[in-house]
Amino acid sequence: MARAIHVFRSPDRFVAGTVGQPGNRTFYLQAVHDKRVVSVVLEKQQVAVLADRISALLAEIHRRFGTPIPPETDEVKDLNPLITPIDAEFRVGTMGLGWDAEAQNVVIELLAVSDTEFDASVVLDDSEEGPDAVRVFLTPDAAREFAARSQRVIAAGRPLCPLCAEPLDPEGHICVRTNGYRRGAFAGSDDDADF
Numbered sequence: 001m002a003r004a005i006h007v008f009r010s011p012d013r014f015v016a017g018t019v020g021q022p023g024n025r026t027f028y029l030q031a032v033h034d035k036r037v038v039s040v041v042l043e044k045q046q047v048a049v050l051a052d053r054i055s056a057l058l059a060e061i062h063r064r065f066g067t068p069i070p071p072e073t074d075e076v077k078d079l080n081p082l083i084t085p086i087d088a089e090f091r092v093g094t095m096g097l098g099w100d101a102e103a104q105n106v107v108i109e110l111l112a113v114s115d116t117e118f119d120a121s122v123v124l125d126d127s128e129e130g131p132d133a134v135r136v137f138l139t140p141d142a143a144r145e146f147a148a149r150s151q152r153v154i155a156a157g158r159p160l161c162p163l164c165a166e167p168l169d170p171e172g173h174i175c176v177r178t179n180g181y182r183r184g185a186f187a188g189s190d191d192d193a194d195f
Contacts (some may be wrong), residue, residue, distance in 0.1 A: 004132045006031070006038045006089065013107075014136050016047050016150040017082035022158040023169055029092070029110065030082050031136050037083050038134055040110050042092035044154060050108070051150035053097050057106060061099055061140075070144045076152055077145060090132055106143040110134045158187050 008014065013032040018025040022030060026046050030039045055072065075183040095112035100107050112131040120131075158167035163177040 002128045003130050004089075005126065006132075006134045008033050008038075008134070008136045011136055011142075012139070013078065014138060014142065014146055015078060015082070016051075016146070017158075018153060019082070019086060022156070024099065025157065026090065027153075028082055028086060030086070031134060032083060033058045039082070039086050039088050040090055040092050040112075040134055041088040042110070044157075044165075046092060046095065047150050048154050050095055050097070051147040051154075054106060054108075057097055057099065058140055058143060065101070067104065067140070070141050073144065073148055074152075076149045078149060089134065093131065100137065103137065105137040105139060108136045108138065110136075161170045 011031050011033050014029070016027065016029055018027050020026050025044070026041060027044050028039050028041055029047070030037065032038075056157070058069045061067045080168045090112035092110045094111040096107075096109035096111070098107040098109075099105075109117065111133045114131040126172055160166065161168050161173055161177075164175050166173070
């Protein structure tokens with residue numbers, strides 16, 4: 001069966017988002033153009049790596065080609081949730097990132113997890129062999145916006161313990177820096193809160 005490649009040359013929206021409560025969130029990337037919506041599911045770490053690599057790619061494009069690149073920012077214009085219902089096309093396995101010099105666009109390709117091995121040449125290629133894919137073309141401004149929103153989505157998870165920097169769970173936290181001791185666990189006082 002031929003692979004399905006969902007191409008978005010000028011998406012109205014390309015964002016990272018989540019479903020679920022902090023500590024139990026599912027991460028998605030969603031591409032939207034007119035009424036066409038394609039969502040893929042992936043890991044939090046994949047979103048973080050993609051956002052980081054986009055920022056590095058933009059810096060390299062500016063250094064090599066002198067292409068004007070928007071400055072890094074924490075401001076995010078699109079804070080809207082994902083479009084529902086979310087029906088993921090596939091789980092992302094391999095990601096590709098490139099620069100289309102002619103169109104002056106960042107190219108992101110998300111390939112489905114595959115049980116069969118495939119040649120790396122299928123990334124950013126239209127060959128009939130290989131896993132299903134989503135390919136998105138973003139202007140430098142849109143790529144910077146995607147990276148900024150992705151960082152915000154990642155940071156919106158559970159707060160970090162001030163001692164060990166591990167995520168705090170709503171039901172409590174056993175901190176490795178305190179050798180597993182929970183403040184207030186034995187005192188029975190409401191004044192001593194769990195970490």
